[in-house]
Amino acid sequence: MRNRFVAQRVGFALLTLAALVVVIPILTIVATIFIRGAAAINWEFLTAMPRDGMRAGGIFPAIVGTIVLTLGTALVAIPLGVGGAIYLSEYARDTWLTRSIRLAIINLAGIPSVVYGLFGLGLFVLLMGFGTSIVAGSLTLAIMTLPIIISTAEEALRAVPTEFRTVSASLGGTRWQGIRYIVLPQALPGIITGVILGLLRAAGETAPILFTVAAFYLPRLPRSPLDQTMALPYHLYVVSTQVPGMPSEIQFGTALVLLGLVLSLNIVATTIRSYFRRRRQW
């Protein structure tokens, strides 16, 4: 009789231990990068061009490059992603075609990021002739981001009660009017959350931009969409593996800027989600 309760205590202790083993490294990673990176962050680091083979100066072009690439990704991924979600939630019936779309989304989500890089190189850089450019990189990242945006946006659209659509139809609205004026506005916070989550994934990725847009060292801002650009994730890779004698402040500083950008977008996304979940009246 007693043994069972001893076993329970041991079991629960092991589960708690597992949770600690998961959490402590996460805290360590974030804390280390914040503490050691903070020492490197100053106005010059954020706003100056890199100098001396990237061993001094700032990371301004990498920051701008990542922002530009993320906006370019948004430009392509938002209409395609939200459109796809509207189709799946509002129009698609349960046919083999719909099932193959769902399967395609699951598989797009599973394709390794470096394979997206290969695909972007083959199609956008070489065949379509964009060269290594912001256009090619953004298109590659956009396709990679699609499954995240589609599945979160679809979930948000499905959460809108059917009655809303019925009422709209009973007032004489067409199906699209119902979607445009009733369903989409109600699902908007959820869709925005999904879009941000997708875009922050794109902002942090390195492998898809390796051969499609990223410049090793380009101490100026991009001049046109067909220009190459530096980007934060690739810059972190370069300063931590490709350049000998790199001061560790620059490495940790770059890591902190990238991590800070991604985590703050993450917080924005989850805050929007929980704020509107609490406020909604259905």
Next chain:
Amino acid sequence: MRQTPRVRWGEFAIESLIRVIGFSTVGFVIIIFLFLLREGLPAFAQIDLDNLFGTRWYPTFDLFGTLPLILGSALITITAIVIALPLGVATAVFIREVAPNWAREILKPMIEVLAGIPSVVLGFFGMTLVAPIVRETFGAPTGLVAFTGALILAYMSLPTIISVAEDALDAVPKLYRDAGLAMGATQWQTIWRVVVPAARSGILTAVMLGMGRAIGETMAVMMVTGNAARMPLGLDALFRPVRTMTATIAAEMGEVAHGSVHYHALFAIGIILFVITFLINLAAASTMFRKRRRGGLR
């Protein structure tokens, strides 16, 4: 609202557009695969199969043996899952069944943070801080070895494993738990003998998705595994440098001439990766679809 011809035309145009967008996702998967084939298949014609599936990858000497790369990927993926599976399932059980509310409120956002950390940042952390620890603990000449990669990969696949396993535990009906407790079992016995076994198909899905995530991971792995393309055989393989398929593509594609044999060989590796992850995700998806169909009975 009166349905003027303009409204009807607009409606038709918009609906067609949305349909086209919906189908485009299937198009993307097909285009991606066709592109890999287009650029990768020539490798199978240009390189002898003996060479292509041989044990030596030295592109400068026209040796394109992918076996060490495939085994390298397999070694660190399997090791990562061996580490991540018990940790992830235990954490999911903790979150769902045992943890007090305050602990859950801390754990869940922490795991979301882990999911959000870019892989290059984890790779950087692994290089600068985990590798020295591995080197000193295991007395390896360098810390950039397969084990370090597996460790980083394990943490990268944890968020996937934990969230899918949580869903699986969530889907176990409360009746099962009540029945277990009513039989006089302790909470632990109910969890261990009833709830976890009832969730095992979902846990299997979690493992597959975690594996898919791990095998396709590129940057972190490239930065911490030492990148030596040698056969990872022998007992100490875990503590020697290895090279994965993904890292090979990422490291070499930037330097090859487009259209060369080496270029096609790297795309051929891309085909192998695509097919492996496609099959893993297909398997994971089929268990999920099956679960949905059974849903009504629960």
